[in-house]
Amino acid sequence: xxRLVDRDRPSIAFMLDGAAATAQEGDTILTxxxxxxxxxxxxxxxxxxxxxxxxxxxxxxCWVIADGRPVRACGTLLAAGMRVTTDRHAAxx
Amino acid sequence: xxxxxxxxxxxxxxxxxxxxxxxxxRRRDGAKPAVCLMEKGALGSQASGVNFGGVRQQGRxxxxxxxxxxxxSIWSRLPELVGADCEFVASGHIKLARSEADVDELExxxxxxxxxxxRLEMIGAGRIRDEYPWLGKNVRGASxxxxxxxxxxxxxxPAFGRAARAAGADVREHTRVVEAARDGDRFTVRxxxxxxxxxxxxxxxxxxxxxxxxxxxxxxxxxxxxxxNMLVTEPLPPLVTRSIGVCGGDVYxxxxxxxxxxxxxxxxxxxxxxxxxxxxxxxxxxxxxxKAIDIxxxxxSALVIRSWSGIEGMMPDHLPVxxxxxxxxxxxxxxxxxxxxxxxxxxxxxxxxxLIRDGASKSPLxxxxxxxxAAERRQLASAxxxxx
Amino acid sequence: MAEPRIVVVGAGPxxxxxxxxLATHRLPLVLVDEAPKGGGQIYRRAPDAFRxxxxxxxxxxxxxxxxxxxxxxxxxxxxxxxxxxxxWNVFDRHLDTVSDGRTGRIxxxxxxxxxxxxxxxxxxxxxxxxxxxxxxGAQIALKSQGCAxxxxxxxxxxxxxxxxxxxxxxxxxxxxxxxxDTSPAATKRRALAGLAASSGTLAKGLYYWAWxxxxxxAVEEGVTDIGIVGxxxxxxxxxxxxxxxxxxxxxxxxxGFGLKSETQLADLAGxxxxxxxxxxxxxxxxxxxxxxxxxxxxxAGDGAGIGGADAAELWGERIGLAVAARxxxxxxxxxxxxxxxxxxxxxxxxxxxxxxFPVPPPETWSDRDATILxxxxxxxxxxxxxxxxxxxxxxxxRLKAVTRIGMGRCQGRMCGLAAAELLARDTGQPLAAVGRxxxxxxxxxxxxxxxxxA
Numbered sequence: 001x002x003r004l005v006d007r008d009r010p011s012i013a014f015m016l017d018g019a020a021a022t023a024q025e026g027d028t029i030l031t032x033x034x035x036x037x038x039x040x041x042x043x044x045x046x047x048x049x050x051x052x053x054x055x056x057x058x059x060x061x062c063w064v065i066a067d068g069r070p071v072r073a074c075g076t077l078l079a080a081g082m083r084v085t086t087d088r089h090a091a092x093x
Numbered sequence: 094x095x096x097x098x099x100x101x102x103x104x105x106x107x108x109x110x111x112x113x114x115x116x117x118x119r120r121r122d123g124a125k126p127a128v129c130l131m132e133k134g135a136l137g138s139q140a141s142g143v144n145f146g147g148v149r150q151q152g153r154x155x156x157x158x159x160x161x162x163x164x165x166s167i168w169s170r171l172p173e174l175v176g177a178d179c180e181f182v183a184s185g186h187i188k189l190a191r192s193e194a195d196v197d198e199l200e201x202x203x204x205x206x207x208x209x210x211x212r213l214e215m216i217g218a219g220r221i222r223d224e225y226p227w228l229g230k231n232v233r234g235a236s237x238x239x240x241x242x243x244x245x246x247x248x249x250x251p252a253f254g255r256a257a258r259a260a261g262a263d264v265r266e267h268t269r270v271v272e273a274a275r276d277g278d279r280f281t282v283r284x285x286x287x288x289x290x291x292x293x294x295x296x297x298x299x300x301x302x303x304x305x306x307x308x309x310x311x312x313x314x315x316x317x318x319x320x321x322n323m324l325v326t327e328p329l330p331p332l333v334t335r336s337i338g339v340c341g342g343d344v345y346x347x348x349x350x351x352x353x354x355x356x357x358x359x360x361x362x363x364x365x366x367x368x369x370x371x372x373x374x375x376x377x378x379x380x381x382x383x384k385a386i387d388i389x390x391x392x393x394s395a396l397v398i399r400s401w402s403g404i405e406g407m408m409p410d411h412l413p414v415x416x417x418x419x420x421x422x423x424x425x426x427x428x429x430x431x432x433x434x435x436x437x438x439x440x441x442x443x444x445x446x447x448l449i450r451d452g453a454s455k456s457p458l459x460x461x462x463x464x465x466x467a468a469e470r471r472q473l474a475s476a477x478x479x480x481x
Numbered sequence: 482m483a484e485p486r487i488v489v490v491g492a493g494p495x496x497x498x499x500x501x502x503l504a505t506h507r508l509p510l511v512l513v514d515e516a517p518k519g520g521g522q523i524y525r526r527a528p529d530a531f532r533x534x535x536x537x538x539x540x541x542x543x544x545x546x547x548x549x550x551x552x553x554x555x556x557x558x559x560x561x562x563x564x565x566x567x568x569w570n571v572f573d574r575h576l577d578t579v580s581d582g583r584t585g586r587i588x589x590x591x592x593x594x595x596x597x598x599x600x601x602x603x604x605x606x607x608x609x610x611x612x613x614x615x616x617x618g619a620q621i622a623l624k625s626q627g628c629a630x631x632x633x634x635x636x637x638x639x640x641x642x643x644x645x646x647x648x649x650x651x652x653x654x655x656x657x658x659x660x661x662d663t664s665p666a667a668t669k670r671r672a673l674a675g676l677a678a679s680s681g682t683l684a685k686g687l688y689y690w691a692w693x694x695x696x697x698x699a700v701e702e703g704v705t706d707i708g709i710v711g712x713x714x715x716x717x718x719x720x721x722x723x724x725x726x727x728x729x730x731x732x733x734x735x736x737g738f739g740l741k742s743e744t745q746l747a748d749l750a751g752x753x754x755x756x757x758x759x760x761x762x763x764x765x766x767x768x769x770x771x772x773x774x775x776x777x778x779x780x781a782g783d784g785a786g787i788g789g790a791d792a793a794e795l796w797g798e799r800i801g802l803a804v805a806a807r808x809x810x811x812x813x814x815x816x817x818x819x820x821x822x823x824x825x826x827x828x829x830x831x832x833x834x835x836x837x838f839p840v841p842p843p844e845t846w847s848d849r850d851a852t853i854l855x856x857x858x859x860x861x862x863x864x865x866x867x868x869x870x871x872x873x874x875x876x877x878x879r880l881k882a883v884t885r886i887g888m889g890r891c892q893g894r895m896c897g898l899a900a901a902e903l904l905a906r907d908t909g910q911p912l913a914a915v916g917r918x919x920x921x922x923x924x925x926x927x928x929x930x931x932x933x934x935a
Contacts, residue, residue: 001622001626001628001629001630001631002628002629002630002631002632002655003627003628004623004627004628004629004653004654004655005533005537005623005627005653005654006527006530006531006532006533006627007627009530009531010530024530025528025530026527026528026529026530026531026626027626028626031622031626031628035628038611038612038714039611039713039714040611045330046327046328046329046330046352047859048609048859049611049713050609050611051611051612051714052614052618053613053614053615053618053856053895054599054600054614054615054617054618055614055615055617055618055619055621055622056522056599056617056618056621057515057925058599058743058891058894058895059615059856059891059894059895060857060889060890060891060925060926061856061857061890061891063396063890063926065394068394069394069582069928070394070396070928075515075516077517077528088394089329089330135876135878135879142882247882247883248882248883251872251879251882251883255872255873326929327889327890327926351858351885363572363573372572372922373922374572375570375572375577375584375586375922375931378931379584379930379931379933382929382930382931383930385929386929386930392929393929393930394928394929395928395929396890396926396927396928396929397923397926397927397928397929398889398890398892398923398926399888399892399921399922399923400921400922400923401921
């Protein structure tokens with residue numbers, strides 16, 4: 001995803017798959033991840049590589065772990081300091 | 094539009110018992126009986142299709158063990174018999190002990206099972222930790238049935254039905270039986286839509302609706318319904334290597350080949366026999382979920398993607414009704430599997446075939462005799478109430 | 482006697498207007514919405530940090546969006562409004578909800594389902610690649626996140642939304658490589674006679690088209706054989722126009738073929754469905770009052786049949802008035818009659834839209850055996866066709882059981898309609914005969930355990 005308008009919102013720091021990252025206030029987790037890289041998660045033997053699809057909570061392809069809880073990335077606002085893990089199944093136990 | 098058939102055997106019910114019966118009747122050596130099976134909906138759409146999928150000898154009432162042991166050998170031959178493996182996996186089944194009392198119960202059962210030809214293996218706490226590190230800390234031990242496993246219940250009855258059709262059985266879906274009655278020395282089965290089937294033998298494999306059929310022959314039985322409460326997760330990495338049950342039976346769990354974890358338990362969901370509808374219950378699911386997580390902690394944070402129920406026929410002693418009618422010659426009953434008929438399905442058809450051909454079965458059927466409900470039958474008949 | 486407990490599910494145009502009418506009649510209600518801010522999808526609001534004025538964000542619909550948002554903002558303090566709350570089950574006159582990880586329950590006597598719609602998608606080669614979004618998804622990315630879905634975007638499919646989103650992207654400064662419409666120009670011209678019924682909307686559509694053409698953004702109509710090319714991300718879109726094969730380099734695609742209703746809750750509520758030939762979808766039946774076959778359950782707006790945002794607002798108001806009358810308030814016959822006239826006029830317009838932008842038939846995509854049909858389970862078109870043959874499948878739920886199509890996380894939202902078209906075509910049956918996938922609770926995945934409200 002490419003930031004196009006309303007681009008100068010305050011910066012937010014968060015953790016993405018263990019690495020420090022920044023995004024902007026008002027970003028959903030999906031936007032935050034996809035403005036940093038071109039996919040949400042790699043193929044993991046269960047799913048193919050995904051990058052969201054519908055942006056409205058219908059396709060169920062954007063599930064991530066945020067601060068230990070599974071959430072839909074497209075419907076969850078990024079919070080400062082949030083720890084986001086995109087490979088949910090590797091994250092498990 | 095009316096259609097009249099004359100066959101040797103009419104089967105009411107296209108669940109696994111009925112489809113298995115149709116197949117075995119048509120696989121008989123020598124002269125094969127003409128068979129017509131009538132199913133009111135789609136094959137395997139009720140108990141046969143909604144159950145947990147456990148292919149399990151362990152844990153059964155000892156009366157069922159001879160049948161279960163015999164059925165187990167048929168499961169191995171599914172590809173040859175029905176042309177598909179239906180995702181049957183001999184994963185082994187572990188029944189978990191969550192207390193010392195549970196361990197005692199498992200040991201007592203294992204002794205009795207051994208006497209009856211089912212070999213079970215007790216697993217102590219140390220082995221649980223070493224070999225099943227993914228089991229929760231509350232698991233004190235388990236009993237392993239290495240030959241047990243699981244399969245995909247949505248596939249099995251339809252596979253038997255398809256094979257029965259290929260073997261020459263006339264298998265009718267969306268064909269509701271409205272009346273089955275004695276007609277001289279034959280039976281006449283009338284269906285909605287005009288089909289009328291005349292048969293020498295009648296097999297009552299109508300599941301939760303079998304009571305109505307039996308009542309039509311003066312054989313009321315105290316059948317009730319059971320609605321299982323089932324849930325399934327999204328596909329998960331391989332984790333659960335055995336099919337799992339617990340002492341107490343309040344939760345059961347397995348991981349399918351695709352990775353989804355199927356689990357259930359906890360009591361009665363909702364069903365309505367007359368409306369032919371069923372629904373899982375949220376409260377039940379909410380109580381069962383922590384039990385599943387307790388035995389497989391890594392399920393926490395998995396996504397449950399759907400839940401379901403169905404309508405199963407239930408007998409008060411949780412044993413099925415298998416065998417000849419006590420009132421009517423050439424009427425064979427095979428129903429009331431009380432939520433655990435899936436594993437027995439393949440052998441039921443063999444038994445029905447034996448009964449029809451030889452008048453007796455190789456398997457011991459006395460515990461399943463419909464006559465055991467004689468007292469209830471008199472009560473039900475005299476109570477002047479509806480239903481069956 | 483106590484007032485009936487009224488619950489409205491969905492705070493889009495239909496739900497907001499229904500709630501507004503009910504509140505005006507002093508009827509207590511609960512308004513539940515999955516989103517944090519009301520508005521639905523077409524009038525979706527951006528998070529607080531976004532500053533673009535309404536005119537920039539909503540274009541010609543800015544006034545309508547403002548009015549709707551003002552309405553929900555006024556209501557929020559006066560009613561029991563539950564945003565960020567997903568309804569995942571309906572049973573026995575209650576809803577099961579989840580909000581911020583906690584499950585809950587809301588009992589109802591009267592239920593208004595205003596669950597809206599999503600894009601109708603079709604399986605085209607490469608559609609599962611990162612960089613491919615629905616048209617609605619591409620629009621949401623811009624409208625409520627200020628983002629374009631890529632540096633160079635191709636929009637493909639058909640329907641009015643195709644032109645609207647392309648226009649919005651180009652107007653906001655995104656690079657739009659092409660707009661590819663499967664509907665031929667001649668088809669649209671033939672349907673234009675009917676479009677005069679709502680000429681404001683027609684004028685807007687023509688404006689978007691002209692605006693794109695003026696900026697030399699390629700608009701191709703009557704395209705076929707659309708395929709998305711790339712190994713791990715979108716690289717290009719290829720297509721055929723007349724006899725010529727073309728390819729357009731790009732890094733993102735917005736695709737969609739009209740809209741389809743989200744009907745899972747209506748299904749779980751026990752509503753009777755019937756097959757709607759124009760939209761090629763099963764829809765919950767409703768009478769003129771918007772009441773379904775289940776007494777006390779009403780189905781409003783796009784969630785019961787695509788009509789567009791204006792029709793959704795009218796349905797919401799219409800149902801609000803019907804429920805008010807049910808609760809003993811004096812019926813407003815004049816307003817009801819006016820709404821009915823408005824709905825009839827919009828329905829004529831909608832029928833013309835359906836004729837102008839037909840959904841491409843399965844023959845245009847069903848021979849691509851390698852294309853993924855079910856995204857959740859990665860089931861390919863060829864596998865589905867083989868299973869239909871090998872198992873003599875004729876019905877959707879048996880197809881689901883055998884192939885796993887529709888057994889994934891989205892419960893068939895993405896693949897269900899296309900799978901039905903494929904099954905019907907391969908078995909020579911009318912589409913209505915193959916049945917439909919049924920909703921099962923939870924209608925969307927739920928992490929476990931289910932913690933109840935404290």
